[in-house]
Amino acid sequence: MEMNYKNTYKLSMDDPQGFWGKAAEELIWDKKWDQVLDDSNAPFYHWFNGGMLNTCYNAIDRHVNEGRADQLAIIYDSPVTNTKQNFTFRELQDEVACLAGVLKSLGVEKGDRVLIYMPMIPQTAMGMLACARIGAVHSVVFGGFAAAELATRIDDAKPKVILSASCGIEISRVIEYKPLLEEAIELSSHKPTNTIIFQRPQAEAAMLEGRDIDWVSACEKAEPADCVSVAATDPLYILYTSGTTGIPKGVVRDNGGHAVAMLWSMRNVYNVQPGEVYWAASDVGWVVGHSYIVYGPLLNGNTTILYEGKPVFTPDAGAFWRVIDEYKVSVMFTAPTAFRAIKKEDPKGEYIKKYDLNNFRALFLAGERCDPATLLWAEDLLHVPVIDHWWQTETAWAIAANCLGIEALPIKPGSPSCAVPGYQVDVLNTDGEEISAGEIGSIMIKLPMPPGCLPTLWNDDERFISSYLSTHPGYYLTGDAGYKDEDGYIWVMSRIDDIINVAGHRLSTGAIEEVISAHPDVAECAVIGAADQLKGELPVGLSVLKSGVERDVAEIEKEVIALVREKIGPVCSFKKIVTVARLPKTRSGKILRGTMKKIADCEHYKMPATIDDPNILDEIKVALKTIGYA
Ligand code: COA
Ligand code: AMP
Numbered sequence: 001m002e003m004n005y006k007n008t009y010k011l012s013m014d015d016p017q018g019f020w021g022k023a024a025e026e027l028i029w030d031k032k033w034d035q036v037l038d039d040s041n042a043p044f045y046h047w048f049n050g051g052m053l054n055t056c057y058n059a060i061d062r063h064v065n066e067g068r069a070d071q072l073a074i075i076y077d078s079p080v081t082n083t084k085q086n087f088t089f090r091e092l093q094d095e096v097a098c099l100a101g102v103l104k105s106l107g108v109e110k111g112d113r114v115l116i117y118m119p120m121i122p123q124t125a126m127g128m129l130a131c132a133r134i135g136a137v138h139s140v141v142f143g144g145f146a147a148a149e150l151a152t153r154i155d156d157a158k159p160k161v162i163l164s165a166s167c168g169i170e171i172s173r174v175i176e177y178k179p180l181l182e183e184a185i186e187l188s189s190h191k192p193t194n195t196i197i198f199q200r201p202q203a204e205a206a207m208l209e210g211r212d213i214d215w216v217s218a219c220e221k222a223e224p225a226d227c228v229s230v231a232a233t234d235p236l237y238i239l240y241t242s243g244t245t246g247i248p249k250g251v252v253r254d255n256g257g258h259a260v261a262m263l264w265s266m267r268n269v270y271n272v273q274p275g276e277v278y279w280a281a282s283d284v285g286w287v288v289g290h291s292y293i294v295y296g297p298l299l300n301g302n303t304t305i306l307y308e309g310k311p312v313f314t315p316d317a318g319a320f321w322r323v324i325d326e327y328k329v330s331v332m333f334t335a336p337t338a339f340r341a342i343k344k345e346d347p348k349g350e351y352i353k354k355y356d357l358n359n360f361r362a363l364f365l366a367g368e369r370c371d372p373a374t375l376l377w378a379e380d381l382l383h384v385p386v387i388d389h390w391w392q393t394e395t396a397w398a399i400a401a402n403c404l405g406i407e408a409l410p411i412k413p414g415s416p417s418c419a420v421p422g423y424q425v426d427v428l429n430t431d432g433e434e435i436s437a438g439e440i441g442s443i444m445i446k447l448p449m450p451p452g453c454l455p456t457l458w459n460d461d462e463r464f465i466s467s468y469l470s471t472h473p474g475y476y477l478t479g480d481a482g483y484k485d486e487d488g489y490i491w492v493m494s495r496i497d498d499i500i501n502v503a504g505h506r507l508s509t510g511a512i513e514e515v516i517s518a519h520p521d522v523a524e525c526a527v528i529g530a531a532d533q534l535k536g537e538l539p540v541g542l543s544v545l546k547s548g549v550e551r552d553v554a555e556i557e558k559e560v561i562a563l564v565r566e567k568i569g570p571v572c573s574f575k576k577i578v579t580v581a582r583l584p585k586t587r588s589g590k591i592l593r594g595t596m597k598k599i600a601d602c603e604h605y606k607m608p609a610t611i612d613d614p615n616i617l618d619e620i621k622v623a624l625k626t627i628g629y630a
Contacts, residue, residue: 538575
């Protein structure tokens with residue numbers, strides 16, 4: 001029987017054990033699983049129970065042993081430092097084994113956590129793989145987060161060792177990482193035993209004797225470490241993501257299910273064959289980087305590109321086309337915001353004409369809603385399918401996509417297409433009933449979710465249940481709202497919680513509000529995600545000062561902006577705040593953030609029936625106008 005989308009999807013639903021068991025056979029296992037899916041402790045599900053394997057072995061060593069030793073595994077391209085560097089699978093194996101040896105010599109064992117706070121350099125991927133090699137659990141923290149955010153993650157994951165670098169580079173700005181790391185260690189209650197620091201020539205980090213270890217010299221002296229067999233259900237990594245409070249959620253990823261999902265998705269979603277060059281232009285600090293800069297492509301025997309630069313200004317809006325041409329990229333993945341940035345600088349696509357994109361087959365976009373105008377613009381200029389797909393940190397891979405490796409479905413701009421095999425996606429109303437095509441509701445995934453999706457939250461089974469599984473029993477709450485159309489296409493329209501999406505980065509407005517409220521002059525505040533042409537959304541603050549405060553308002557606003565940058569980080573892009581006399585609330589005291597967002601975005605809004613004083617909305621409109629909204 002010829003496999004198309006429909007029958008592949010049906011097979012995955014009718015016989016998930018057979019479907020994923022077959023997919024798992026593509027990996028090298030030290031011991032075969034006893035059960036493909038263990039559902040004896042639902043709603044906690046475990047894939048490939050009893051199986052033993054090593055993710056690093058499957059991502060590197062197996063390719064060295066199977067004839068890919070001299071193929072490039074990683075291409076590092078850094079326009080911000082004018083550096084290009086290649087690593088074959090054999091070279092990557094040597095580097096990773098030595099770094100794993102250093103970790104072992106510091107007492108890091110299977111199950112211990114290692115935190116990685118690093119920029120987009122190959123050593124970051126090596127750090128992740130070195131952990132996987134010895135069964136340690138990595139927790140990568142994005143470089144754009146501030147010390148306080150880093151400290152929260154140190155306290156939650158309790159790493160024995162932290163890997164870091166002396167600096168990151170943002171276009172031409174050198175950002176010293178070591179002072180941020182020192183501040184975070186100072187702030188956290190848990191202290192790592194050691195740090196391993198990769199010195200970059202752009203900024204030399206001061207080292208603390210006895211605790212800090214120089215990356216390069218330690219690797220030179222290290223005894224290479226071999227792969228350690230771990231259980232399929234053992235954790236591979238923790239990745240923190242914004243929840244609805246200031247405390248991030250530690251999404252756990254297992255080894256077995258993750259490796260199976262990564263490999264399957266490379267071939268079936270992205271349609272990439274071993275040996276090809278695959279490029280995800282994102283950051284290793286996000287799930288896209290974990291899945292599709294590091295694990296997915298390497299597990300599939302692809303060459304992956306680590307790009308330390310931006311889509312524009314490094315040096316121009318032709319940066320992406322240059323990389324695609326130079327390395328013969330087959331398939332690329334990035335966020336729509338990157339394409340909006342290029343479109344803004346080069347609306348007619350003049351730069352594309354300078355490059356040869358003959359090898360380029362498809363562009364995948366995710367991380368935020370893809371506006372049809374950007375998708376059509378890209379399609380028009382690139383002459384390849386532009387595929388919007390939808391997923392989240394929790395799932396590690398696509399929930400809805402046009403699976404090019406199975407069958408290319410017609411593209412409907414604005415929709416990430418249909419549910420990927422393995423996911424039963426239902427749109428439910430507040431009573432938990434399925435609603436008809438075209439009606440907006442909460443998008444949920446029927447349990448069990450396929451391999452690769454989070455088995456739980458780090459050290460917090462209870463929060464896992466309360467955050468994701470308690471709304472409607474038997475379903476996982478994605479937090480997204482939208483609808484399915486008559487053809488089964490999914491349309492993801494908005495969030496149902498306080499999460500906003502800024503340049504593909506997921507942020508909690510609640511967390512920003514917590515920081516603003518901590519300013520001594522602020523009585524209360526609200527943060528809304530206002531529409532932004534480039535970044536999709538931008539956080540905008542409205543604050544009410546404590547009575548009796550007579551300081552200059554502009555001065556206080558500046559301090560609040562600086563405080564958010566200091567406590568959460570620059571990645572938040574929090575630059576607009578306005579002081580108001582009062583905030584609109586319902587009679588029960590709930591701040592009407594949704595209505596304020598509509599006012600900011602110049603959208604029609606209905607006067608909420610429960611509002612305590614309708615006149616406030618006019619005041620809010622006037623205030624938002626002063627900072628360029630409404
Ligand atoms: N370390 C320190 N600071 C960082 C950082 C890092 N790793 N990454 C970003 N920042 C800073 C930026 O310098 C910027 O600071 P500024 O406000 O002082 O200018 C701020 O955080 C916001 O960064 P960013 O959202 O990246 O905005 P930008 O204006 O620098 O670039 C885009 C805008 C669209 C070009 C950029 O967001 C982009 O390339 N996105 C690609 C998509 C992507 O990676 N998505 C992630 C998930 S797929
Ligand atoms: P993150 O966990 O940071 O990857 O963010 C996941 C969230 O980003 C999702 O829950 C959605 O709200 C949003 N998102 C990601 N991809 C898409 C997409 N293709 N269309 C619409 N929203 C998306």
